[in-house]
Amino acid sequence: MQRCTSMRFETKEESNLRRRREFMALSPSERFQSFIRLCWDLRKFASLVQRDRAKDNFIITRDSI
Numbered sequence: 001m002q003r004c005t006s007m008r009f010e011t012k013e014e015s016n017l018r019r020r021r022e023f024m025a026l027s028p029s030e031r032f033q034s035f036i037r038l039c040w041d042l043r044k045f046a047s048l049v050q051r052d053r054a055k056d057n058f059i060i061t062r063d064s065i
Contacts, residue, residue: 010018026034 008015023031023034
């Protein structure tokens with residue numbers, strides 16, 4: 001994980017452009033890893049939706065012909 005070693009003062013547009021350029025400079029596999037890392041990190045944030053973990057399972061059945 002990267003640590004911020006400096007502080008930047010920039011507009012939202014400048015920040016978004018910089019972040020986009022940095023992201024696009026990554027290889028496709030690094031982009032995918034970055035996306036997975038983001039998804040993993042987002043689960044740490046609180047959610048207003050309460051999930052019932054007991055209902056998260058599902059069963060796949062095959063109909064007989």
